Amino acid sequence: MWITTTSFSTRGRARVAFPLVTELSRIGVTGLAVMGANLARNIARRGIPVAVHNRTSARTEEFMEAYSGEGTFTAAESTEEFVAALERPRRIIVMVKAGAPVDAVIQELVPLLDEGDIIIDAGNSHFPDTIRRTQECAERGLRFMGVGVSGGEEGALNGPSIMPGGDPSAYAEVEEILTSIAAQVDGTPCCVHVGPDGAGHYVKMVHNGIEYADIQLIAEAYDLLTHVAGLDAPAIAKIFEEWNSGDLESFLIEITAKVLAKTDEKTGRPLVDVIVDQAGQKGTGTWTAIDALNLGVPLTGITEAVFARGISSLREERKAASKVLVGPNPSEAANRTDLVEDIRQALYASKVVAYAQGFAQMRAASKNYGWNLDLGAMARIWRGGCIIRAQFLNRITEAYEEHGDLENLLMVPYFTEAVANAQDAWRRVVITATEQGVAIPAFASSLSYYDAYRRERGPANLIQGLRDFFGAHTYQRIDAEGWYHTRWPQDGVEVRTDA
Numbered sequence: 001m002w003i004t005t006t007s008f009s010t011r012g013r014a015r016v017a018f019p020l021v022t023e024l025s026r027i028g029v030t031g032l033a034v035m036g037a038n039l040a041r042n043i044a045r046r047g048i049p050v051a052v053h054n055r056t057s058a059r060t061e062e063f064m065e066a067y068s069g070e071g072t073f074t075a076a077e078s079t080e081e082f083v084a085a086l087e088r089p090r091r092i093i094v095m096v097k098a099g100a101p102v103d104a105v106i107q108e109l110v111p112l113l114d115e116g117d118i119i120i121d122a123g124n125s126h127f128p129d130t131i132r133r134t135q136e137c138a139e140r141g142l143r144f145m146g147v148g149v150s151g152g153e154e155g156a157l158n159g160p161s162i163m164p165g166g167d168p169s170a171y172a173e174v175e176e177i178l179t180s181i182a183a184q185v186d187g188t189p190c191c192v193h194v195g196p197d198g199a200g201h202y203v204k205m206v207h208n209g210i211e212y213a214d215i216q217l218i219a220e221a222y223d224l225l226t227h228v229a230g231l232d233a234p235a236i237a238k239i240f241e242e243w244n245s246g247d248l249e250s251f252l253i254e255i256t257a258k259v260l261a262k263t264d265e266k267t268g269r270p271l272v273d274v275i276v277d278q279a280g281q282k283g284t285g286t287w288t289a290i291d292a293l294n295l296g297v298p299l300t301g302i303t304e305a306v307f308a309r310g311i312s313s314l315r316e317e318r319k320a321a322s323k324v325l326v327g328p329n330p331s332e333a334a335n336r337t338d339l340v341e342d343i344r345q346a347l348y349a350s351k352v353v354a355y356a357q358g359f360a361q362m363r364a365a366s367k368n369y370g371w372n373l374d375l376g377a378m379a380r381i382w383r384g385g386c387i388i389r390a391q392f393l394n395r396i397t398e399a400y401e402e403h404g405d406l407e408n409l410l411m412v413p414y415f416t417e418a419v420a421n422a423q424d425a426w427r428r429v430v431i432t433a434t435e436q437g438v439a440i441p442a443f444a445s446s447l448s449y450y451d452a453y454r455r456e457r458g459p460a461n462l463i464q465g466l467r468d469f470f471g472a473h474t475y476q477r478i479d480a481e482g483w484y485h486t487r488w489p490q491d492g493v494e495v496r497t498d499a
């Protein structure tokens with residue numbers, strides 16, 4: 001039965017009457033900024049009654065004014081009303097700014113909830129926070145889920161990629177709702193239970209890290225096409241459009257063509273030429289790099305992408321340095337006819353490396369945190385809805401299906417061959433960019449990773465010798481078991497230290 005709410009405050013605005021439903025809602029969403037509002041609408045459009053709430057109730061009013069006709073919503077002004085509007089076990093999606101706001105919302109909810117109720121943090125929370133919150137909620141008999149949601153506002157509304165982490169019993173209570181609102185690819189929802197506590201937010205974090213690497217590689221290709229091949233933005237847009245029909249087919253390549261093709265209405269110039277070259281970031285790339293360092297995983301592509309955003313933000317310093325620090329003289333030879341195809345291949349090979357590194361990190365994290373991640377399934381749920389959705393992810397899923405617990409994707413024949421075929425072009429691009437003075441941190445570091453990874457014997461023997469010399473850190477020998485130290489400055493005699 002529909003009744004008209006009288007409890008909803010208007011905070012000085014004209015009173016607005018919304019139809020309110022007396023039946024209990026199956027799920028609630030608190031936090032009605034762009035992501036929460038769109039998720040609530042997505043759920044309601046599937047015929048599921050949703051309770052909605054926001055700290056500042058004017059936002060709830062605006063939501064109801066705009067979208068109440070899209071489904072069955074119960075608008076709650078207070079947290080108490082919100083909780084009372086939900087069937088049990090209560091399922092509450094928290095979609096507020098990551099960090100302290102999530103804790104504030106949990107603190108408000110906890111005293112109002114009953115044993116077995118489920119709090120679902122669907123924002124971009126840092127996984128250690130999710131592990132802590134899971135523990136704190138469990139101590140009060142509540143089930144907590146950390147759920148990664150990718151796809152931006154459009155994805156939240158029409159079908160995101162969803163990475164749910166948390167207790168399997170809690171997932172069972174929300175599986176039907178989450179899989180119904182997720183993007184669907186080949187009839188499969190882009191949503192699968194990732195693992196316990198922080199696993200969902202971890203996978204979302206690495207997804208965002210890979211997104212950083214993907215975007216940085218695209219930016220480096222654009223830089224080379226502009227400053228070495230001498231092409232303008234509309235010409236480069238056409239190149240990206242062509243690239244989107246091959247191996248590189250993906251959402252990011254598709255929107256790169258669109259961004260480059262856009263003309264600025266004010267100046268008549270390509271819009272990209274009037275955008276300030278200073279990249280923002282919200283932290284997930286940095287978190288990914290930090291955890292890779294903690295785990296000892298070489299994650300060069302994503303980490304260089306984070307550093308590249310850092311150097312982009314030093315705009316005033318770069319302006320001053322451009323007048324002082326000299327680069328090479330531009331050479332005509334650089335503008336080869338095959339340069340565009342070389343750049344395409346360098347981009348593809350570097351992308352393979354970035355994904356190989358990201359998946360290697362998830363493998364290491366899975367072991368370290370005890371998550372038992374199904375990496376093939378992670379690639380499968382990234383095929384639709386999310387920012388890094390790409391054809392390419394099918395190959396990664398197949399690789400895990402065929403080869404099981406892979407140490408590194410580069411060892412799968414499909415990727416081994418792809419990189420081997422691209423390597424000559426990749427090396428030419430790195431050489432050309434270096435000769436021309438164009439920074440290509442992600443291209444170059446990915447190639448260096450490839451060269452380091454494929455070497456049976458690298459130069460770390462010398463590093464160990466030096467460490468033993470100045471710090472008696474000891475070393476292992478290639479021809480004997482055990483650990484050794486040489487008394488370098490004293491008598492030069494080698495002694496076994498673990499015997």
Ligand code: NBP
Pocket residue numbers: 030031032033034035036054055056059095096097098100101102104105122123124125149150151152153
């Ligand atoms: P924002 O990250 O901009 O957060 C705004 C929301 O947080 C508002 O509802 C605000 O309520 C609420 N909030 C804040 Br701020 N402090 C609060 C507090 N102490 N108690 C209760 N509520 C509080 O919203 P968003 O862009 O929709 O993103 C939501 C989450 O989704 C974030 O974690 C974000 O990182 C993640 N995410 C965003 C995207 C994207 O494309 N935007 C994509 C994927 C994931 P108020 O109205 O009262 O101020």
